[in-house]
Amino acid sequence: MAFVPLGAASACGQAATVLTLAYGDVFLIGMVKPMEPVASAVLLLIFFGECVHPVKYAAIATIVTGVAMCSADHVAVRDVCARRMSRLRMQVGARISITRHDMNEHLRLQQYLAEAFCLDIRLRPFPTVSNMPSTRQRNTVLAAAATVSAGALTFVAPPSTPSAARIEPGVAASHAANSQPQGSFGAATAGAAVLAAGCAVRTTAKGKGQRKAVKVAAVATDTEVETDCINSIRFLAVDAVNKANSGHPGAPMGQAPIGYLLFAEEMAYNPKDSTWCNRDRFVLSSGHGCMLQYSLLHLAGYDSVAMDDLKQFRQWGSKTPGHPENFETDGIEVTTGPLGMGISNAVGLAAAEAHLAAAYNKPDFTLIDHYTYTIAGDGCMQEGISHEACAYAGHLGLGKLIAFYDDNGITIDGHTDLSFTEDVGKRFEAYGWQVLVVDNGDKDVDAIRKAIAEAKACTDKPTLIKVKTTIGFGSPNKADSHDAHGAPLGADEAEATRKQLGWNYGEFEVPDHVYAAFKKQADAGAEKQAAWDKLFAAYKEKEPELAAQFERAVLNRKLPDNWDECLPKLTEEDKGKATRLHSQDCLNAIAPVLPEFMGGSADLAPSNMTLMKCTGDFLKDSYSERNFRFGIREFGMGAVCNALSLDKTGIIPYCATFTIFTDYMRSAIRIAALSQAGTIFVTTHDSIAVGEDGPTHQPIETIPSLRLIPDLTVMRPADGNETAGAYKYAVERSKNESRPTMMAFSRQALPNLPNSSIENTLKGAYEVVECADPELIIIGTGSEVHICIDAAKSMDQKVRVVSMPSVEVFRAQPDSYKEGLLPKGVPTLSVEAACTSGWGEFSTGQVGINVFGASAPGGTCLEKFGFTAENVKACGEKCLKGETGVLSDGTQGKH
Numbered sequence: 001m002a003f004v005p006l007g008a009a010s011a012c013g014q015a016a017t018v019l020t021l022a023y024g025d026v027f028l029i030g031m032v033k034p035m036e037p038v039a040s041a042v043l044l045l046i047f048f049g050e051c052v053h054p055v056k057y058a059a060i061a062t063i064v065t066g067v068a069m070c071s072a073d074h075v076a077v078r079d080v081c082a083r084r085m086s087r088l089r090m091q092v093g094a095r096i097s098i099t100r101h102d103m104n105e106h107l108r109l110q111q112y113l114a115e116a117f118c119l120d121i122r123l124r125p126f127p128t129v130s131n132m133p134s135t136r137q138r139n140t141v142l143a144a145a146a147t148v149s150a151g152a153l154t155f156v157a158p159p160s161t162p163s164a165a166r167i168e169p170g171v172a173a174s175h176a177a178n179s180q181p182q183g184s185f186g187a188a189t190a191g192a193a194v195l196a197a198g199c200a201v202r203t204t205a206k207g208k209g210q211r212k213a214v215k216v217a218a219v220a221t222d223t224e225v226e227t228d229c230i231n232s233i234r235f236l237a238v239d240a241v242n243k244a245n246s247g248h249p250g251a252p253m254g255q256a257p258i259g260y261l262l263f264a265e266e267m268a269y270n271p272k273d274s275t276w277c278n279r280d281r282f283v284l285s286s287g288h289g290c291m292l293q294y295s296l297l298h299l300a301g302y303d304s305v306a307m308d309d310l311k312q313f314r315q316w317g318s319k320t321p322g323h324p325e326n327f328e329t330d331g332i333e334v335t336t337g338p339l340g341m342g343i344s345n346a347v348g349l350a351a352a353e354a355h356l357a358a359a360y361n362k363p364d365f366t367l368i369d370h371y372t373y374t375i376a377g378d379g380c381m382q383e384g385i386s387h388e389a390c391a392y393a394g395h396l397g398l399g400k401l402i403a404f405y406d407d408n409g410i411t412i413d414g415h416t417d418l419s420f421t422e423d424v425g426k427r428f429e430a431y432g433w434q435v436l437v438v439d440n441g442d443k444d445v446d447a448i449r450k451a452i453a454e455a456k457a458c459t460d461k462p463t464l465i466k467v468k469t470t471i472g473f474g475s476p477n478k479a480d481s482h483d484a485h486g487a488p489l490g491a492d493e494a495e496a497t498r499k500q501l502g503w504n505y506g507e508f509e510v511p512d513h514v515y516a517a518f519k520k521q522a523d524a525g526a527e528k529q530a531a532w533d534k535l536f537a538a539y540k541e542k543e544p545e546l547a548a549q550f551e552r553a554v555l556n557r558k559l560p561d562n563w564d565e566c567l568p569k570l571t572e573e574d575k576g577k578a579t580r581l582h583s584q585d586c587l588n589a590i591a592p593v594l595p596e597f598m599g600g601s602a603d604l605a606p607s608n609m610t611l612m613k614c615t616g617d618f619l620k621d622s623y624s625e626r627n628f629r630f631g632i633r634e635f636g637m638g639a640v641c642n643a644l645s646l647d648k649t650g651i652i653p654y655c656a657t658f659t660i661f662t663d664y665m666r667s668a669i670r671i672a673a674l675s676q677a678g679t680i681f682v683t684t685h686d687s688i689a690v691g692e693d694g695p696t697h698q699p700i701e702t703i704p705s706l707r708l709i710p711d712l713t714v715m716r717p718a719d720g721n722e723t724a725g726a727y728k729y730a731v732e733r734s735k736n737e738s739r740p741t742m743m744a745f746s747r748q749a750l751p752n753l754p755n756s757s758i759e760n761t762l763k764g765a766y767e768v769v770e771c772a773d774p775e776l777i778i779i780g781t782g783s784e785v786h787i788c789i790d791a792a793k794s795m796d797q798k799v800r801v802v803s804m805p806s807v808e809v810f811r812a813q814p815d816s817y818k819e820g821l822l823p824k825g826v827p828t829l830s831v832e833a834a835c836t837s838g839w840g841e842f843s844t845g846q847v848g849i850n851v852f853g854a855s856a857p858g859g860t861c862l863e864k865f866g867f868t869a870e871n872v873k874a875c876g877e878k879c880l881k882g883e884t885g886v887l888s889d890g891t892q893g894k895h
């Protein structure tokens with residue numbers, strides 16, 4: 001160990017001591033005497049850089065940034081520093097731990113530093129890595145560096161043992177926060193901005209993909225306006241949550257710089273037309289922090305969020321509900337709140353962009369070319385759905401997807417150390433993403449700006465920008481703690497936060513220049529849309545056919561006239577087959593007619609029969625194709641498909657799996673219904689007739705439980721015509737109403753029924769065996785209808801057999817029709833190879849299965865559990881005798 005702080009007094013010495021105690025064998029620094037804060041920053045940042053060996057550049061760059069940042073507020077000091085540095089020729093001999101030995105890099109860095117700050121820094125690389133500090137240690141040092149570089153001379157005294165020598169990042173960060181008003185780190189000087197842009201973003205070598213020239217958005221706003229914009233966002237969140245006495249202020253306070261950059265500098269959007277097809281998309285995946293989004297929409301000029309709406313946050317009937325709802329608030333793309341769902345939706349939005357661009361763009365006519373941005377927090381990163389969807393996005397190489405990870409280290413329970421210590425960056429690198437790191441997302445706006453430019457420059461990979469932020473940034477007593485997560489700051493703390501951030505405006509007060517800054521961007525968006533309109537007019541001339549298709553499918557979101565004529569129609573004489581095969585016929589009939597029809601299966605295409613033969617696979621190099629290969633990622637698949645619909649570009653998405661595994665994507669199905677996404681959920685193997693795979697694969701409660709979801713239509717067709725009817729219903733409901741349909745198809749062959757038709761299917765239930773004055777009615781669904789017909793035939797009484805492919809559709813029929821089909825007072829037996837729950841609405845007696853199935857051939861399972869004409873007949877006779885309730889529940893099959 002060699003530690004010689006030459007001439008450095010207070011801060012430098014303290015900082016070096018901390019490092020020495022924390023890590024033992026540190027390094028030798030030769031340091032000039034004056035300017036302790038600057039020196040300390042340099043010293044600490046060198047160490048930080050040393051720890052993060054793959055990013056040597058960034059380390060040195062950070063030094064420069066550190067100096068620049070320290071100097072920014074103190075012009076006089078900076079000048080003195082510069083003069084003295086140039087005179088004294090600071091000598092720094094740092095032990096750089098690197099694995100890859102590249103002297104050229106070092107020489108370049110030396111030169112860079114020498115030129116930038118008149119420094120002469122000699123870096124002597126050592127070939128071995130020893131005692132590489134852990135991530136936590138590095139974070140600690142980084143936080144300490146932030147503290148010192150912010151000029152906070154009060155250093156937390158470290159304990160004397162290395163293991164305990166931990167400065168809570170939050171403590172250090174809040175020192176940093178306390179010590180300096182927001183803004184001092186911004187684009188204070190052109191030099192600092194350039195340096196920060198060039199340096200404060202760290203990219204890992206592996207994350208580099210195909211690149212185009214990096215352009216940093218022009219720094220049009222001056223630092224004060226920028227700071228005021230960011231603080232406006234923060235305080236609108238603070239004030240709205242305080243007023244509602246409910247909500248989540250912490251996330252918006254930390255994410256405000258990201259939000260500002262997106263809505264005031266980066267995104268193309270038009271508040272007057274939120275459905276413009278080439279708008280940039282934004283998804284707040286950490287939906288609990290929705291005051292960020294509402295503040296941004298308000299500042300950007302969306303009529304949907306006036307100041308009064310912000311004051312009505314979370315109140316009955318307001319446009320600012322507790323989590324973002326696309327169907328409630330214009331400008332919100334997708335509904336978020338269930339963590340991990342939003343970032344997965346963002347993958348779907350980016351996939352939609354990739355497809356439409358590939359399908360419609362022509363040389364000189366770039367109709368579709370936009371980015372999808374999302375902000376996701378620790379919770380989103382932990383949820384399994386984000387793993388599924390983000391792995392898929394990496395596989396697809398969706399280069400226009402830019403995700404910010406709000407890395408604040410806090411969730412509801414407390415610090416993420418409690419449960420979440422994986423390296424998220426490495427995870428995303430492994431997925432095939434570019435990963436960038438912004439070390440100080442609270443203040444270093446330029447670094448975020450630069451990261452966005454880097455993200456855009458990488459065209460063949462999605463980018464994750466891991467932004468270290470402080471939850472509740474600016475709050476003296478709640479920042480960096482779970483206290484800021486989900487409770488109002490309260491009046492006193494809001495006041496204290498105002499003081500700390502130097503915010504002299506009152507509650508819900510936004511200075512005019514802030515509105516002006518956002519308006520500039522919104523106006524630019526409107527101009528872009530106007531330019532787009534002109535482009536499309538020219539495109540119509542040049543590409544009339546494609547333009548007509550684009551106009552119909554994408555802009556007007558209308559189905560072609562008589563599109564449904566493509567659907568197959570069958571007679572009773574046609575050979576029966578499994579409804580999953582009829583489904584395949586329908587899909588392949590629709591696919592050539594509707595270019596907006598796209599989707600796929602979670603690795604069950606050969607079982608679900610969901611491949612479209614007229615198109616290829618939607619893959620990295622073939623975005624114009626339409627067969628999605630989702631992999632075994634049901635939940636991610638559901639969220640991606642919901643977003644394909646919510647993109648509002650007319651796409652009709654479908655996704656497929658076994659009926660039983662809808663459980664894995666249930667939350668996506670529910671959100672489809674809630675958020676009005678027109679996803680078509682195709683499922684096959686819909687009952688115990690699955691057979692040999694056994695009870696793990698045999699849905700029992702699945703279909704009845706999906707019927708409980710409001711606004712979801714469940715269809716269980718019984719034959720070819722009913723399958724075609726189900727598709728007609730599902731496609732029209734998706735395209736015209738943007739609502740979801742779930743379909744359940746059989747694995748086993750079924751006969752075509754008398755009287756089945758598309759028209760009858762669209763009534764939800766109809767007489768499949770007619771009977772004018774029935775003594776008994778038997779209702780069947782799907783694969784059980786033909787069993788009911790056989791049972792009825794074997795009975796002496798007058799029996800009407802009703803096929804009910806959709807409970808929901810039948811419920812929506814006029815009362816006269818419903819009463820005519822199922823007259824009150826007539827004994828009615830329902831038969832479905834599923835739980836009997838719910839059937840009391842339509843039947844007096846029920847045949848079903850309220851136990852788990854069994855591993856055996858499908859026919860055997862049906863027979864043992866009571867789905868035979870004989871058992872149905874026997875139960876019908878009980879019904880006729882006045883017996884009610886569950887007459888056959890499958891227990892007879894249990895051995």
Ligand SMILES: Cc1ncc(C[n+]2csc(CCOP(=O)(O)OP(=O)(O)O)c2C)c(N)n1
Pocket residue numbers: 248250251286288289337338339340376377378379380383408410411412471485
């Ligand atoms: C799927 C899901 N599970 C649980 C929750 C409840 N919840 C809301 S916010 C939150 C913690 C989120 O932590 P983070 O994303 O880090 O947000 P921050 O605390 O940083 O604001 C939890 C568990 C949820 N909204 N969604």
Ligand SMILES: [Mg+2]
Pocket residue numbers: 377378379406407408409410411
């Ligand atoms: Mg968090």
